[in-house]
Amino acid sequence: MKHIIPTVILGLSSSVYATSDAYQQPRLNLSMVQVLSSLANSCQAFVADTEVDHSFEISDHHQSFALSHQWSNGTHTAFISHSETGSDDEGQILAFQVTESMFDPNQDLISGHETMPLEDKIYISEQHPSGIAWLPAPTNSAKDQGYLLVASQYEKTVRFRKFTIDGDKGQVATLTQTDHKIEEITDVWINRHEDDYWLILHDMDNAQGAAYKASVADLFQYGTDNEGEINIRAFSYVNSYTSPSNTGCNKSLGQNAQLVEDSTGNWYIVHAYTDTTCGANMGTNQVKAYPAYFNDDGTFNVATSPTPAASTSVGYSISVTDEGADGATGFRVTNDGRLVVYLGGQYASLDGFDYKTYLKECRSSKY
Secondary structure (H helix, E strand, O other): OOOOEEOOOOOOOOOOOOOOOOOOOOOOOOOHHHHHHOOOOEEEEEEEOOOHHHOOEOOEOEEEEEEOOOOOOOOEEEEEEEOOOOOOOOEEEEEEEEOHHHEEOOOOEEOOOOEEOEEEEEEEOOOOEEEEEEEEOOHHHHOOEEEEEEEEOOOOEEEEEEEEOOEEEEEEEEEEOOOOOOOOOOEEEEEEEOOEEEEEEEEOOOOEEEEEEEEHHHHOOOOOOOOOOOOHHHOEEEEEEEOOOOOOOOOOOOOOEEEEEOOOOOEEEEEEEEOOEOOOOEEEEEEEEEEEEEOOOOOEEEOOOOOOOEEEEEEEEOOOOOOEOOOOEEEEEOOOOOEEEEEEOOOOEEEOOEEEEEEEEEEOOOO
16 A cells, blocks of 8 residues: 655546656666766866855764756756754755856756855755655656655655746655655655656665656646646555665665666666765765666566675765765766766865855766
């Protein structure tokens, strides 16, 4: 039995409509081994204009990073999830503008060492928001619209928050996980496989997860007055799975991870962490890939061997404010199939009279 608590009521259609404008994450342009071997060859530093409450406090830190698709005015929105665990504190979702000048649309990459201005600081009841994922709306019906998915770790809830070119439009739905063997939700991954979107909820502390899927047409309500608006009641629970119990630092995969497909048609979970002082953003930034499977029987699972299919390292982090894999970190795939990993500080540091969070974007080879 699925447990979905929608905060909006949207109509469905039983017909099948053309869904070519619905987002399909590109395949990687090379095999996973080739992709990871070149991941550290090209990196670009940049900065987030964060605030004093994002500076060092024990137990409070940046969790993950995600980037929207390009809006029609040439900008993007970047997101950082930030935990605040003190008494009566609330977790934060930070939204930043990525200006046209710092992004190369032809390469689909960050191109300049500039500062992203803070556009919004959104408070949520979960003190420990964890992994985040971005899902663009279909381009024909809602080009300047998309949804940020937020893993609320201890509430065991995924929040769906709508953003447009004009900013945050609020939380539109939640999916609460009350069974299916998940004790926490540290990660949320969403990707399209054939005619379905798969929503994967993962618990990195307990090496387990649950898979949901929805048809593209039903999820975005093609052929109805609400086309382009998400309807999470379209998601149905498919199966639970286990994962390797230790993929580094005695954790399993996430929270800085993503589900991707390489040029050979094989699927992987890629994830990152620092390996010297676990959880503290100090050490070598490790990136590993583990096989994932969409099975013939309609289920999803992840390989359980602790040995990765491919791995690499991307520099070294020397402090909690350095660009590392335990802070504002995440992955995406560019339009031409390059894998990008974002490495970011766990905390803001004082820069003159302002607090900044330092990040860098490292990307695999184009050929």
